[in-house]
Each structure stands twice: as structure tokens, then as C-alpha cells.
Amino acid sequence: MTTQPGEQTHIVELLRSRRETALDRWTELAGAELRGRLSRGELRGELDDLLSLMLRALDGPDAEAAHDELTAALSEMSRRRARQAFTPTETAFGVFALKQVVYELVTESGSNRPRLTEELMAFSHTVDELGLLTFETYAATREQVISDQAEQLLELSTPVVKLWEGIVAVPLVGTLDSARTQVVMETLLQTLVDTGSLYAVIDITGVAAVDTEVAQHLMKTIKAARLMGAECVISGIRPQIAQTMVALGIEFGDIVSKASLADALEYLLARSGVRIVREEAG
Amino acid sequence: MTDAHEIRHEIRIATGDDIVRIRRAVRTVACAARMSLVDRTKLVTAASELARNVIGHGGGGTVRIERLISPSGVSGVRMVFEDAGPGIPDVRLALTDGWSTGQGLGLGLPGARRLVDEFDLQTVVGEGTRVTVTKWTR
Numbered sequence: 001m002t003t004q005p006g007e008q009t010h011i012v013e014l015l016r017s018r019r020e021t022a023l024d025r026w027t028e029l030a031g032a033e034l035r036g037r038l039s040r041g042e043l044r045g046e047l048d049d050l051l052s053l054m055l056r057a058l059d060g061p062d063a064e065a066a067h068d069e070l071t072a073a074l075s076e077m078s079r080r081r082a083r084q085a086f087t088p089t090e091t092a093f094g095v096f097a098l099k100q101v102v103y104e105l106v107t108e109s110g111s112n113r114p115r116l117t118e119e120l121m122a123f124s125h126t127v128d129e130l131g132l133l134t135f136e137t138y139a140a141t142r143e144q145v146i147s148d149q150a151e152q153l154l155e156l157s158t159p160v161v162k163l164w165e166g167i168v169a170v171p172l173v174g175t176l177d178s179a180r181t182q183v184v185m186e187t188l189l190q191t192l193v194d195t196g197s198l199y200a201v202i203d204i205t206g207v208a209a210v211d212t213e214v215a216q217h218l219m220k221t222i223k224a225a226r227l228m229g230a231e232c233v234i235s236g237i238r239p240q241i242a243q244t245m246v247a248l249g250i251e252f253g254d255i256v257s258k259a260s261l262a263d264a265l266e267y268l269l270a271r272s273g274v275r276i277v278r279e280e281a282g
Numbered sequence: 283m284t285d286a287h288e289i290r291h292e293i294r295i296a297t298g299d300d301i302v303r304i305r306r307a308v309r310t311v312a313c314a315a316r317m318s319l320v321d322r323t324k325l326v327t328a329a330s331e332l333a334r335n336v337i338g339h340g341g342g343g344t345v346r347i348e349r350l351i352s353p354s355g356v357s358g359v360r361m362v363f364e365d366a367g368p369g370i371p372d373v374r375l376a377l378t379d380g381w382s383t384g385q386g387l388g389l390g391l392p393g394a395r396r397l398v399d400e401f402d403l404q405t406v407v408g409e410g411t412r413v414t415v416t417k418w419t420r
């Protein structure tokens with residue numbers, strides 16, 4: 001921050017002595033359009049924290065530490081706002097509103113100190129920087145929210161599909177965590193029962209990494225399927241995953257693995273006695 | 283605020299969601315260090331194993347992920363997993379393939395060691411465990 005502590009003594013004094021008034025007004029201005037996304041009380045609490053930190057950062061024995069805390073608190077607030085569906089402009093405006101508050105306090109006090117204009121300028125500059133900071137954090141957070149949502153979508157969309165009479169497939173996509181792998185595997189076993197299928201393909205072409213836990217889930221499912229009299233084939237183990245699994249020491253034992261879903265289907269069709277013949281044209 | 287040029291993440295490890303978050307952070311840093319797809323996958327998988335151990339055996343903790351540049355200019359990624367759990371009484375055993383005090387395959391720790399270039403395990407029974415791993419960009 002370009003502002004030096006002590007530079008804005010009058011403003012700091014005003015904000016300290018008329019703290020409650022300032023907070024009320026700031027809450028009023030910043031909360032003009034909350035539309036239920038945040039209660040007025042919550043907002044006031046947040047602004048109260050910000051104001052304390054700001055006063056310490058402007059004029060306190062621990063100005064530097066307070067400034068770090070202030071930036072952290074603002075980033076945190078901005079992140080929350082992004083998740084509460086505030087626009088970045090609304091969030092930044094909430095911060096900028098403090099300028100209005102201070103301007104009003106100064107006018108009311110009727111002060112005509114010689115360095116007042118400079119102080120106001122410096123203060124306004126400080127607030128601008130803080131407002132812009134919320135903007136930056138907001139953008140970063142939105143990206144995160146979007147990528148989280150994309151991932152969740154992937155997690156929800158793991159259907160078990162029927163490839164052929166008696167053959168089902170489950171294409172696994174995205175990040176496999178334990179909970180999700182378990183759900184997928186349970187769905188697969190249930191589908192084998194429901195459709196009376198004897199064969200299943202677990203395709204992991206879309207999986208980013210296979211660790212010991214995921215491997216263990218896969219193996220347990222395949223064993224369970226065997227107990228039910230069904231056979232599972234794994235397909236789509238990409239080179240980087242194969243190498244990683246070898247380094248980890250994971251062995252799939254006698255489980256059949258095929259390069260692609262198509263290869264796996266061909267293999268299982270043959271196992272189930274279906275022969276594919278290309279008819280000669282003409 | 284974090285500086286965009288300095289890549290360094292500190293993530294707490296408590297839930298499965300944290301593991302997803304860690305994997306994503308590791309992938310980002312490994313990309314920035316220009317690691318190959320194979321090495322990226324290895325590093326992400328090692329992170330997954332070590333983070334899972336922190337949750338499952340260490341009662342939760344933290345990880346620090348940072349990009350490194352060696353004095354000779356080689357890029358790399360370092361990850362430090364820390365927990366204040368029970369510690370590991372016999373490190374040699376814990377690093378043996380197939381040895382597990384739980385229901386696991388017992389491949390996480392020794393496997394993670396094989397997936398990285400440098401592996402350091404500090405542990406004190408009753409105090410906690412710190413695993414530091416580094417992988418260099420080839």
C-alpha cells in the first residue's frame with residue numbers, strides 16, 4: 001500500500017470516534033441490494049472486522065501485520081461473495097462505499113484542517129486499492145467455482161450403458177475419489193443383476209489417475225462380479241496410467257485388460273459366442 | 283494476496299474433497315514446471331497416496347506444494363505432507379510393499395517413493411509424520 005501510517009490521522013480519528021455511525025452508514029450503502037444473499041447483521045459484522053483491520057493498518061503499532069490481515073480478510077470476503085452470487089462490481093462497490101462514509105463524516109465535522117484534502121486523497125487511494133483487490137480475488141474464485149462445477153457434473157454423469165444383449169459398460173471419467181468409485185461400482189453390480197448381463201466393461205480412458213484406493217475398488221468390484229457369475233474387462237488404460245500403476249506396484253492379476261472399449265467389446269462378443277462378419281459388398 | 287508468479291499452495295488435508303483439490307493443485311504446478319504427462323500423472327498419484335495416508339493414518343494435516351528451480355536451472359515440484367498423528371513405529375516395515383496396518387494394499391508409501399525422485403520420511407511416534415517428496419522435470 002502506498003499510504004504511510006500517520007498520514008491520515010484526522011480520518012482515522014474521525015472513524016475511531018464515530019465508529020458506530022460510520023459502520024451503520026457503511027452497512028447501509030454497501031447493503032443497498034443484498035436481496036437475501038446475506039443478512040444485514042452479517043454484513044455489518046464483516047464490515048466491522050474490515051474497519052478494525054483498516055484502522056490498525058492505517059495507524060497502529062502493528063500496521064504491517066494488520067495490512068496483511070486486511071488483504072487476507074478482503075480476499076476471503078470476496079471469495080465468499082463470489083460463492084453467494086454477488087457480482088464483482090457489487091463486491092467492489094461495497095468497499096468503495098467507505099469513501100462516501102468518510103466524506104460525509106468529514107463534511108459533518110466541519111473540519112477545515114490544512115492537510116485535509118491530501119488526507120482524503122490518500123484515503124481514497126487506499127480504498128481503491130482494496131476494492132480492486134476484491135475484484136482480482138473474485139475472478140480467481142469464479143474460475144474455481146466453474147471448474148468445481150464441471151468436475152461435479154462429471155461425477156454425476158457416470159451411466160452404466162448397455163453395449164449389447166448381456167454386455168454392459170461403465171465409462172469412468174474425471175477424478176475418481178473413493179466415494180464416487182464406490183457408487184459407480186455399486187451401480188455396475190446392480191445393473192448386472194437388473195439386466196441379467198454376464199459381461200461388463202469398465203472403461204477408464206477418461207480417468208486422470210489410478211491410485212491404490214481406486215485400484216482396490218476396481219478389483220473388489222471385479223471379484224464381486226465374479227461371485228455373481230459375471231466377467232469384467234478393464235479397457236482404456238492409457239500409457240501414463242499404466243506406467244504409474246507399474247511403479248506403484250499395482251497388479252490386476254488375471255483380470256483381462258484391453259486397449260480400447262472397442263477391443264473389449266469385440267473380446268466379450270467373442271466370449272459370448274457372437275461372431276462379427278463383414279458382408280462382402282455387391 | 284498470493285503472487286501469481288510464485289507458485290505455492292498450502293492445503294489442509296481432512297476430507298476426500300481435499301484430496302481432489304490437492305490433485306488439481308499438483309497438476310497445475312507440475313504443468314507449470316513443464317513436466318511430461320507421464321511424470322505429471324506419477325506426481326499426482328503420489329500426492330493422492332500421501333494425502334490419503336495423512337487422512338487415514340495421520341488424523342489429518344496439511345500439504346505444501348511448491349515449484350522448484352535447482353541451482354542448475356532444472357524445474358521441479360516439491361510436496362511436503364505433514365500430520366500430527368501417531369507417527370510410524372517401524373519405517374522400514376511401512377515402506378515394505380504390501381505391509382498395511384489397515385485394509386489397504388500397503389502400496390501407498392513404497393509406491394509413492396518409486397513415483398518420485400527424492401523421498402524423505404521423518405516421523406516421531408506420538409508426534410507425527412512428515413513426508414517430503416520431490417520430482418524433477420526431465
Ligand SMILES: Nc1ncnc2c1ncn2[C@@H]1O[C@H](COP(=O)(O)OP(=O)(O)OP(=O)(O)O)[C@@H](O)[C@H]1O
Nearest residue numbers: 212335339340376382383384386387388389390391
Ligand atoms: N502419515 C502416517 N501416519 C501414521 N502411519 C502411517 C502414515 N502413512 C503410512 N502409515 C503407516 O504405514 C503403513 C503403510 O502405508 P501405505 O500407504 O503403504 O499402505 P496403506 O495406507 O495401509 O494402504 P494403501 O495401499 O491403500 O495406501 C500404513 O498401513 C500405516 O500403518
Ligand SMILES: [Mg+2]
Nearest residue numbers: 335386390391
Ligand atoms: Mg496408504
